[in-house]
Amino acid sequence: MDAGADDDSTALPTVPDRDAIRSLAGSPAEAGTVVWHREDLRIADNPALAAAADSAAAKAGTDPTVLPLFVFDPAFYGDRGTACDARIAFLHDCLRDLDRQYRDVGAPGLTYAHGDPIEVLARFADAGWDIVATRSVTGRYGLRRDERAAEEVGVRFVDGDGLVRDADRPRREWKAAIESWLAADPFDWDPRRVAVERIAADPGSDANVDRGRGGAFAPTPESVAAAYDVTPEKSMIPEGGRAAGRDRLESFVARIGDYPGNVSSPVDAREGTSGLSPYLRFGCLSLREVHRYVTEHAPDGRGRSMFVSRLFWNRHYRQKLVDWPGWLDRAVNPVYEGFNRDRHDPELVAAWKAGETGFPMVDASMRCLRETGWLNFRMRALCASVYFHVLQQPWRIGADHFYEHLIDADAAINYTQWQSQCGLVGRPGLRLYNPRKQVRDQDPDGEFVTRWVPELGPLPTEHLDRPERTPLAVQAECGVEIGEEYPYPVVDFEAAREAFERRYYDAHPAAAARLADEPIARRASLSGGFDAARAIAEEHGTAAPEATDGSRDREGDRGRQTDLSAFEADR
Numbered sequence: 001m002d003a004g005a006d007d008d009s010t011a012l013p014t015v016p017d018r019d020a021i022r023s024l025a026g027s028p029a030e031a032g033t034v035v036w037h038r039e040d041l042r043i044a045d046n047p048a049l050a051a052a053a054d055s056a057a058a059k060a061g062t063d064p065t066v067l068p069l070f071v072f073d074p075a076f077y078g079d080r081g082t083a084c085d086a087r088i089a090f091l092h093d094c095l096r097d098l099d100r101q102y103r104d105v106g107a108p109g110l111t112y113a114h115g116d117p118i119e120v121l122a123r124f125a126d127a128g129w130d131i132v133a134t135r136s137v138t139g140r141y142g143l144r145r146d147e148r149a150a151e152e153v154g155v156r157f158v159d160g161d162g163l164v165r166d167a168d169r170p171r172r173e174w175k176a177a178i179e180s181w182l183a184a185d186p187f188d189w190d191p192r193r194v195a196v197e198r199i200a201a202d203p204g205s206d207a208n209v210d211r212g213r214g215g216a217f218a219p220t221p222e223s224v225a226a227a228y229d230v231t232p233e234k235s236m237i238p239e240g241g242r243a244a245g246r247d248r249l250e251s252f253v254a255r256i257g258d259y260p261g262n263v264s265s266p267v268d269a270r271e272g273t274s275g276l277s278p279y280l281r282f283g284c285l286s287l288r289e290v291h292r293y294v295t296e297h298a299p300d301g302r303g304r305s306m307f308v309s310r311l312f313w314n315r316h317y318r319q320k321l322v323d324w325p326g327w328l329d330r331a332v333n334p335v336y337e338g339f340n341r342d343r344h345d346p347e348l349v350a351a352w353k354a355g356e357t358g359f360p361m362v363d364a365s366m367r368c369l370r371e372t373g374w375l376n377f378r379m380r381a382l383c384a385s386v387y388f389h390v391l392q393q394p395w396r397i398g399a400d401h402f403y404e405h406l407i408d409a410d411a412a413i414n415y416t417q418w419q420s421q422c423g424l425v426g427r428p429g430l431r432l433y434n435p436r437k438q439v440r441d442q443d444p445d446g447e448f449v450t451r452w453v454p455e456l457g458p459l460p461t462e463h464l465d466r467p468e469r470t471p472l473a474v475q476a477e478c479g480v481e482i483g484e485e486y487p488y489p490v491v492d493f494e495a496a497r498e499a500f501e502r503r504y505y506d507a508h509p510a511a512a513a514r515l516a517d518e519p520i521a522r523r524a525s526l527s528g529g530f531d532a533a534r535a536i537a538e539e540h541g542t543a544a545p546e547a548t549d550g551s552r553d554r555e556g557d558r559g560r561q562t563d564l565s566a567f568e569a570d571r
């Protein structure tokens with residue numbers, strides 16, 4: 001980024017200005033309703049848009065007026081932002097597509113604004129506009145922003161994502177609540193009965209020329225990308241937007257029968273799972289329209305039921321962040337707060353991020369993540385497990401790294417999944433993956449490993465799970481010297497795993513016991529609710545530490561327990 005948001009001399013102005021807003025309506029009484037789009041970049045099944053069309057009608061008594069708005073917030077760009085440039089480019093695709101969606105129904109399109117959203121929205125409110133937005137599930141920054149938007153500007157947030165809010169026991173009857181939301185009619189509006197307003201961006205404006213000179217900066221995806229020097233460096237990034245999302249949904253459903261066989265291998269999953277996560281993350285498609293399309297068009301069978309269970313998982317993890325916003329920075333179980341902090345080793349963290357740990361499946365995955373912004377579930381879980389259980393590093397740094405690089409990065413899923421994978425909830429059983437077994441099981445031909453760790457290409461396939469054990473004669477013959485071309489494992493896997501388990505299970509009875517505390521049970525937001533949390537506390541809260549003496553299968557990936565038992569029938 002070269003537009004230093006903290007440096008006033010170069011900061012981009014807040015746009016649109018008050019005059020442009022005032023010129024829209026003859027008087028405040030004639031102003032309509034702003035639809036503030038954030039993570040709902042679609043016009044179909046959009047709660048805020050439907051509510052705006054309704055409330056605008058009630059207010060005017062004539063043709064309702066709606067102004068769809070997106071605010072480019074400097075907090076998400078450059079050094080202040082947490083997203084890689086490829087994710088920002090994906091978002092910008094989605095915005096161009098949203099603009100097209102409005103035009104396709106005869107409206108003039110989307111209004112782009114730039115600046116602190118509260119300041120921008122206040123200008124509309126001062127000019128008499130009501131403002132409505134779909135309530136979303138966000139981290140700290142978004143929560144504070146939305147609280148301010150409600151308090152200072154009077155933004156009306158409408159629910160519509162199926163999640164349970166403000167309930168004493170959110171998990172009671174939760175699945176039934178989601179099912180009834182999925183079955184309900186989509187949010188609807190009639191474009192023929194709504195006048196859509198727009199403040200046009202001046203196509204001739206050049207962000208680089210105008211910046212810092214007080215000139216009229218016209219925010220568009222292009223001018224904002226230029227001003228903030230958005231330079232995506234990843235490859236294989238899907239095109240953003242609803243049209244691309246719909247294509248993907250339709251082509252996936254045509255081959256959904258192959259889905260169960262494709263989820264685990266990182267090669268097969270690339271085209272074999274739906275690839276819908278970034279479209280769901282940015283709301284190009286609503287989750288329930290995906291659900292509806294699948295139930296109406298996919299053949300009955302395991303592929304369909306497995307996929308539908310994943311859509312429930314999406315809601316399940318989002319519900320967790322609704323129930324406790326602290327998932328992003330604190331261990332959900334206080335007993336595990338700070339776990340691994342005393343072992344923080346920046347060199348180990350750097351090796352993990354760079355894909356240079358000496359564990360080929362981890363290294364291939366981490367390089368693939370950095371290069372393409374996507375990994376299948378199993379490889380995400382493997383990398384999180386090795387990072388926390390084997391390298392024994394603080395979970396949050398790893399989770400932030402994922403959050404930066406994933407195109408589908410969703411705070412509500414990423415951080416909750418990280419804590420679940422690491423074992424910070426205090427449920428019994430660890431999801432401890434063995435990176436060597438993953439090579440043998442998921443990449444027996446070495447296609448994934450050698451694609452992303454090409455220096456191992458000449459090594460015979462049977463050594464790809466443990467290159468460090470390759471006989472010296474073989475290394476010499478194929479010209480790959482372990483320790484030179486490719487590192488030895490940065491830690492001794494067995495010793496590190498045992499050390500971790502000892503520490504973890506020593507603390508586990510105390511952690512399990514804490515799940516009996518109502519505030520902690522609420523945070524954990526298990527699918528079985530407080531009863532499930534209490535049952536864990538009773539059964540494991542006083543138990544002796546589990547054995548770490550090798551009595552369990554050393555090569556297995558252990559502890560597959562998840563808190564998704566309600567949706568697990570087809571796993």
Ligand SMILES: Cc1cc2nc3c(=O)[nH]c(=O)nc-3n(C[C@H](O)[C@H](O)[C@H](O)COP(=O)(O)OP(=O)(O)OC[C@H]3O[C@@H](n4cnc5c(N)ncnc54)[C@H](O)[C@@H]3O)c2cc1C
Pocket residue numbers: 263273274275276277278280281310311313314315317375376377378380381384402406408409410411413414415417418421
């Ligand atoms: C450490 C870790 C971090 C993760 N971070 C994210 C994230 O930031 N954003 C994200 O969308 N997913 C995340 N996941 C979940 C999962 O890996 C991705 O949703 C999935 O790989 C996306 O590919 P897909 O759309 O082809 O999935 P499909 O298998 O086609 O699934 C369809 C949809 O179901 C949902 N889904 C699938 N698996 C899960 C799951 N385990 N938990 C919750 N929802 C699920 C997603 O919305 C997904 O798009 C994470 C998993 C782990 C282990």
